[in-house]
Amino acid sequence: MLDKNGIAKRIAKEVKDGYYVNLGIGIPTLVANFVRDDIEVEFQSENGVLGMGPFPFEGEEDADIINAGKQTITTLPGASFFDSATSFAMIRGQHVHLTILGAMEVAENGDIANWKIPEKMVKGMGGAMDLVASAENIIVAMMHTNKRGESKLLKKCSLPLTGVGCVKKVVTNLAVLEITPKGFKLLERAPGVTIDEIKNATEGTLLIEGDIPEMQLD
């Protein structure tokens, strides 16, 4: 079974040379730490920066340079700043190649819910609805089950939707799954995880074809 860093490490393998990538808050942010250093990738933050770098050294924080999580950041050579409409033109216009974000629920048809728990959490969708409606390639990073042990990979989402039929791939602490017209297709198992464990933790339709390899993390 993977921890959050393990999930990020596996997703980092999906990031290819020449990609512009938008990372959501939480596990997706960790992905930047594991991208191979022999490829060229630029990270976009929807508040208006392309070419995001690591956190600043203490004393070098600049209140005018933050990411979408409102954290102080730095920029790398080749970076650029732009306004919010331009930022979402990059996203809506499909110039950003890959979006990685977290989710509360994913349905077998690719629906995603990650912004609202009625009566409990109503903070807003931020840029998530724009991102999922437009990105060509969307990977969800999340735990396979919630804190009560209930599956987050469902036949149908129970929470208010963020987007419909948009998720392409899900990487969890247990498995890598692809969204297909017939349901969640199991591609890989996390190290030490059995197919039965994945079956038990998946409420939506799970397609298992042939031998399912264990993830290669390095």
Add this chain to the structure above:
Amino acid sequence: MINKKIHSVQEAVAGVTDNMTLMLGGFGLCGIPENAIAELVQLGVKNLTCISNNAGVDDFGLGLLLQGRQIKKMISSYVGENDEFERQMLSGELEVELTPQGTLAEKCRAAQAGFPAFYTPAGYGTEVAEGKESREFNGKMYILEKAYEADFAFVKAWKGDEAGNLIFKGTARNFNPCMCGAAKITVAEVEELVPAGELNPNEIHIPGIFVQRIFQGNHYEKRIEQRTVRTR
């Protein structure tokens, strides 16, 4: 040169009255019009509708207007950092319209550019689309979103000149350029106001035609919401 310079923050908010709709730039606490917000608190105007990506924190940014119950309705994409906001929203004192971030930016830009509405895929199939027209283009579904109509836009830039030309810095740019010229009156506050001719015309982000009033803010706190650093 058409001079847009005003001499005080009081002049900046002159004409703002109860029940008006205001646009306010900024992302979190980054690039917010600090001086105009402080003066709106002093002015004590009530029942405002505020269009701003976020709602500040309890004791800074738009949180200051919320504390005085000056806001009737908030139009934002994310409001997660403010306890007073949550309390007023849950008790029904405050009306909230949550809007996808890119849609919010574009509703400002549409107003600036004279478009009454536009189609976007964001929110299709979700509760954001309820009551809105939808339409298919090239096999994909879109919803119709309308441009905002606002009385004042308060924006913050890094440098500006007397002609109202603006230059922004870093990610403090965010929604500010989109809101310039998107309301009946745009008021820009800057950290440094220079005479016309001192800024390089090639480096202007927003031309002065979109700005009616410009002033240099007295003081910028520039509070950081999430100070994150790495060790050397």
